[in-house]
Amino acid sequence: MDENLQEDWLDARLRDEAAYIDDGGFTAHVVQKLPAHRVRHSLRAVILLGVTVVASVVAYLLSGGGWFIAEGVTRFALLPLPVIWLCAAGATVVVMVGGLAAAMSKTGGRLR
Amino acid sequence: MALTDADLVARVLLDDDHHAFAELVRNHQSSVRGLLRQLVRADVSLADDLAQETFLRAYKNLRSFRGEARFSTWLYRIAYNCFREEARKRKELVGIHEAQLEAQHDPQTTDPALRHDLVRALQLLPLHERTAVLLCCQNGLSHDEAARVLEIPLGTVKTNVLRGREKLKRSLAAWGPN
Numbered sequence: 001m002d003e004n005l006q007e008d009w010l011d012a013r014l015r016d017e018a019a020y021i022d023d024g025g026f027t028a029h030v031v032q033k034l035p036a037h038r039v040r041h042s043l044r045a046v047i048l049l050g051v052t053v054v055a056s057v058v059a060y061l062l063s064g065g066g067w068f069i070a071e072g073v074t075r076f077a078l079l080p081l082p083v084i085w086l087c088a089a090g091a092t093v094v095v096m097v098g099g100l101a102a103a104m105s106k107t108g109g110r111l112r
Numbered sequence: 113m114a115l116t117d118a119d120l121v122a123r124v125l126l127d128d129d130h131h132a133f134a135e136l137v138r139n140h141q142s143s144v145r146g147l148l149r150q151l152v153r154a155d156v157s158l159a160d161d162l163a164q165e166t167f168l169r170a171y172k173n174l175r176s177f178r179g180e181a182r183f184s185t186w187l188y189r190i191a192y193n194c195f196r197e198e199a200r201k202r203k204e205l206v207g208i209h210e211a212q213l214e215a216q217h218d219p220q221t222t223d224p225a226l227r228h229d230l231v232r233a234l235q236l237l238p239l240h241e242r243t244a245v246l247l248c249c250q251n252g253l254s255h256d257e258a259a260r261v262l263e264i265p266l267g268t269v270k271t272n273v274l275r276g277r278e279k280l281k282r283s284l285a286a287w288g289p290n
Contacts, residue, residue: 010249010277010280010281010284011249013226013230013284014230014245014246014249014250015249015250016227017227017230017231017234017250018143018146018250018251019146020142021141021142021145021146021149022142023138023141023142026137026141026145026160026163026164027134027137027138027141028134029164030134030137030141030164030167030168031130031133031134031137033164033168034130034133034168034171035171035172037128037130
């Protein structure tokens with residue numbers, strides 16, 4: 001009983017010791033030192049998308065209306081069939097490896 | 113209705129709301145500064161510098177707060193890490209400035225002589241026992257929460273609190289209830 005009384009007394013004294021410390025400008029000082037407002041994630045996405053669209057339009061105009069794409073497709077279509085198959089298989093492997101790597105990095109290396 | 117810590121944290125994360133973070137600082141500054149003052153043996157300016165560093169780190173790392181523990185527990189952990197880094201830098205911490213501590217203290221119901229003895233008894237405890245006693249008995253953390261703050265096993269926290277309390281009781285035996 002005495003032991004419990006002593007414990008309660010000690011806890012009460014320790015809590016008394018933790019008296020409230022007046023702010024006294026502390027909060028204002030901390031807020032003043034905070035880094036400047038971060039660009040919001042949604043805003044960041046808009047900026048990235050905007051820059052991509054502008055860059056695409058500029059590239060399209062500078063390349064003479066994208067004629068090189070049509071020319072590239074035509075040249076590719078004229079290649080022998082085995083080469084086209086080989087290119088398709090290579091592209092499939094690259095995409096699969098990329099997907100696998102992304103999945104592994106998300107799960108910390110475990111695939112289950 | 114006052115916003116909870118979780119609401120304020122969400123506002124800071126979503127809108128980078130400095131006002132919400134200021135509210136968090138206002139709510140917790142007293143306990144964090146109080147703990148650090150006790151840890152650095154009452155060097156008020158050093159404790160406040162560390163408290164400021166604590167809140168700035170909290171702001172920068174707020175995304176790592178997942179709400180599994182109380183926000184105050186998370187803050188204590190950062191504060192304790194700041195203190196440890198400072199202690200490592202200085203090797204030994206500043207001496208006892210009891211007069212400074214007492215001048216800062218709000219005069220309450222406690223007898224000044226008892227306060228003096230309690231402060232001195234606390235300062236004489238080894239750091240690991242003092243920290244455990246301050247976190248658990250003064251700041252109301254559970255043993256489990258204190259173990260997370262100090263990054264030590266639960267059993268060690270319990271032992272440190274027990275030993276620290278025993279020493280405090282012996283030091284303050286003359287003041288205790290009859």
